[in-house]
Amino acid sequence: MKEYPTISLDRFDRENLHARAYFLSHCHKDHMKGLKGPLLKRKLQFSRTVRLYCSFVTKELLLSNPKYAFWEEYIVPLELESPTQILLVDEASGEKEDIVVTLLPAGHCPGSVMFLFEGSQGNVLYTGDFRLAVGDASRIEHLHSGSRVKDIQSVYLDSTFYDPRFYQIPTREVCLNGISVLIGNWISQSPYHVVWLNCKAAYGYEYLFTNLGEEFNTQIHVNHLAMFKNMPEILSYVTTDRRMQIHACRHPKDEEFFQGNRLPCGCTAPDGTPLRIISIKPSTMWFGERTKKTNVIIKTGASSFRACFSFHSSYSELKDFLSYLRPVNIYPSVIPLGRTLTEVTQMLKLMCRTSLISSAIYKPLGVLKRSRVQRPH
Template sequence: MKGLKGPLLKRKLQFSRTVRLYCSFVTKELLLSNPRYRFWEEFIVPLELESPTQISLVDEASGEKEDVVVTLLPAGHCPGSVMFLFEGCHGNVLYTGDFRFSVGDASRIEHLHSGSRVKDIHSVYLDSTFYDPRFYQIPTREVCLNGISELIRNWICQSSYHVVWLNCKAAYGYEYLFTNLGEEFNTQIHVNNLDMFKKMPEILSYVTTDRRTQIHACRHPKDEEFFHGNRLPCGCSAVDGSPLRIISIKPSTMWFGERTKKTNVIIKTGGSSFRACFSFHSSYSEIKDFLSYLRPVNIYPSVIPIGRTLTEVTQM
């Protein structure tokens, strides 16, 4: 989360009567679970998913007011992530934020439709992270999960000292893996702390701070993470002192997109290191399907893929 505790924004909040942060209820809980963002509490307005809400926008300089209808749509990126659909007198605007849709998902979202037809969308502010032919097709999360599950199963079945470290680069977004792997292996995933999961009971039951489990997603402190290779952050010995047999699995997308040949969803990159294809963002073909279904008048990419220009992205 960047920019949410910047001094300019804090000053804006102090001197404005109208600035608010609209988000999902899950995002609110995640944000306020971090002490650095507690100052947001009086400015947050959580909205229900898929529930159109009228909001009055007031120009603080002129006092002019405009009403818009805002609808939060699930974005499939991480817990709490949403797309914002704005409907007002100047047309409809869809802000996707980070999102992961499969082909055909847009056709199943009720609030993108008016009766049997697609709503007229004037502008889309688009998550264009992988809007690049190099990422034409990214395997679905289900396919990637199956590959990760098979690798884990073949490893941890050998003994209780065989453990797996999910080398996750971010604090959020891997909950899909945690819940499904926890269900698959009837276990809990070891994490550093439970604070951010306490308001998410559907996830909380699948994570633990007990390091005796065989599947780990604990993380190195930031100043150490580049120096220890595959060393398990919580230690390389079992509670009884026996050495652990560790493999690491690093969920990645960019790495797979940079391969010149099509590969499996799991690639061995070292003696005990693996890369697993796993994406939080839609592929090029999924974005193409999304845009061809909505047919917006304007498309504004929020990200310029590495090696591309704004002109190239807008002309794809």
């Protein structure tokens, strides 16, 4: 970040190796580059002050993978919505800088947070990946000072869908409802009617699993449980028992399609009756790029469906968020498909404070009337 260049967020290699503190917004691979690198490992062994800050859930997910076990003694998990003072120390010169960081829920996946930094260079918000509905920003206490919005110098924005093509993405509730109806209609026909949820990420769909598990009083079959071992609210809805009607298991090689209408786990009915399987692929891009407004569920083959489901804010949600905060600067962290950095930067400039002020419609209070001066004859 321009304002606080001695800290690193969601990137852990190259020049970021010189950081005085690390922050991880969530545990998706594209935000963890360099996190298990040998150079970083060495740096930690020789440093007394450098730490990784994240949420408690992110810490659990990270340490459930043995490759990241060496981080255990260097992670400082922080409570949500609890401002914490951090001392940034340059170990060579002894120079110190104080900064206050607050973790705010990002609504992207379990453990995902936004980071609000407050220090000598102003207030800066890093969103990580996030999905907030219209109006959500006004309910986040720590973005406010009393009743007014804090003065935000810069927002580093998840701009995945900052493009009018993705103007409106249905809410998670609407998408969940569409998926629930499709699954309910299918699995209620017989015990041999089975659903495969073709979810691409290792985790992030837990919102879907917990809600479906609740609604149908069942568990969802997945490949691994280790990452949820300390998260009972998720663990109770997932299982490695293959005899379930709803599956979210993966092919060993992450193959896209099941061959011959078979589940990735190869499960069959105990009595040999052929299973009737439908696949549902949660997608966002695919829906956003369709020119006609469509339902949240689209049939794409004899037994395959696409379901609209987004982890990222839509264009209209992003515009609402930015016009509420009115930051001085906005920096995109993602370039939407088919756009260039210049285009996105220009589009975001229009949402910056100076631009919003100048584009406000100016209404004069009245017309200034010239008083008639009486000239002497």
